[in-house]
Amino acid sequence: MTLVAIGAGIAVMTGIGAGIGIGIATSKATEAIARQPEASGDINKALLLGCALAEATAIYGFVIAVLIILFLK
Amino acid sequence: MEEFASELMSQLESKVSFIIPIFGGIPVATSVVITWGIMLFLVVLSRILVRNLKMVPTGPQVYLEAVVGWLNKFFEDILGKEGKRYSPYLGTVALYIGCANLIGVIGLTPPTKDLNITAGLAIMSIFLIEYSGFKAKGAKGWIKSFAEPMPLLAPINVLELIIRPLSLCMRLFGNVLGGFVVMELIKLVVPAIIPIPFSLYFDIFDGLIQTYVFVFLTALFMKEKMEHESVKHKSERL
Numbered sequence: 183m184t185l186v187a188i189g190a191g192i193a194v195m196t197g198i199g200a201g202i203g204i205g206i207a208t209s210k211a212t213e214a215i216a217r218q219p220e221a222s223g224d225i226n227k228a229l230l231l232g233c234a235l236a237e238a239t240a241i242y243g244f245v246i247a248v249l250i251i252l253f254l255k
Numbered sequence: 256m257e258e259f260a261s262e263l264m265s266q267l268e269s270k271v272s273f274i275i276p277i278f279g280g281i282p283v284a285t286s287v288v289i290t291w292g293i294m295l296f297l298v299v300l301s302r303i304l305v306r307n308l309k310m311v312p313t314g315p316q317v318y319l320e321a322v323v324g325w326l327n328k329f330f331e332d333i334l335g336k337e338g339k340r341y342s343p344y345l346g347t348v349a350l351y352i353g354c355a356n357l358i359g360v361i362g363l364t365p366p367t368k369d370l371n372i373t374a375g376l377a378i379m380s381i382f383l384i385e386y387s388g389f390k391a392k393g394a395k396g397w398i399k400s401f402a403e404p405m406p407l408l409a410p411i412n413v414l415e416l417i418i419r420p421l422s423l424c425m426r427l428f429g430n431v432l433g434g435f436v437v438m439e440l441i442k443l444v445v446p447a448i449i450p451i452p453f454s455l456y457f458d459i460f461d462g463l464i465q466t467y468v469f470v471f472l473t474a475l476f477m478k479e480k481m482e483h484e485s486v487k488h489k490s491e492r493l
Contacts, residue, residue, distance in 0.1 A: 227471075230464075230467065230468065230471065231468075231471065231472070231475065234426065234468040234471075234472065237426070237430075238422055238425070238426050241425060241426055241429035241430060241433065242425065242429070244429055244432075244433050245425060245428075245429045245432075248432070248436070252264055
């Protein structure tokens with residue numbers, strides 16, 4: 183049981199990468215909007231796309247962790 | 256931990272609501288029944304809202320026009336003039352996923368928490384993506400598009416046929432499930448008051464964002480499939 187918990191914890195570590203990625207993307211987007219407020223619509227679209235793609239890795243990690251907890255007992 | 260795992264497991268299973276007693280019994284999952292409910296809701300709503308429309312909008316028609324106009328403009332911005340014909344489908348999917356994600360607020364299980372539903376949506380999306388490429392370029396151009404930007408990358412382009420629906424499906428499912436699991440954990444610790452703001456975030460904000468992302472990515476992939484080599488550089492900047 184302990185090993186399963188540790189395994190699930192390691193799988194969720196994919197969230198680190200997603201967090202860093204979304205943080206960088208958002209910081210650049212705020213800079214870009216501050217520089218060019220009139221382009222904020224386009225910047226928001228690109229930011230959302232980037233966030234969705236970066237977040238996917240975290241979601242995969244989460245799905246794997248849930249599968250580990252549920253199917254390895 | 257053990258209890259929580261079994262509790263989670265029981266929530267995860269797609270429960271069977273009832274069985275149609277023909278051909279030896281066809282099981283109907285709860286998510287399908289809730290999907291029927293959403294379909295009925297949307298059909299009735301669209302019947303009621305389009306009754307006696309006027310040239311000069313008044314009352315609910317103002318909001319209706321704002322929402323429909325926003326959706327059409329959103330898809331037209333991404334897909335361009337020739338892709339305008341796909342906006343009814345994408346708008347319908349957006350409305351359905353939006354309702355499905357928000358239905359958790361009134362206490363029903365969101366159908367998008369069932370992997371089968373999101374898989375179905377993702378498979379429909381990939382078919383539409385490939386169809387739009389086929390339609391815009393013809394059979395020859397469609398096959399040729401797999402060898403872009405160079406023939407060496409063809410295996411990766413073929414793999415994308417599987418990866419794209421898989422990631423669309425898993426993104427929606429994982430987000431809804433993730434929000435659900437976190438909400439269950441919070442309710443386990445503090446049953447009252449505290450879950451409300453979290454519920455606002457996970458049920459409403461995250462649900463709407465995921466709806467947006469799903470249709471946005473589908474439209475973006477379609478645009479990528481539809482556009483020809485010559486105009487590719489222009490849109491690279493997004």
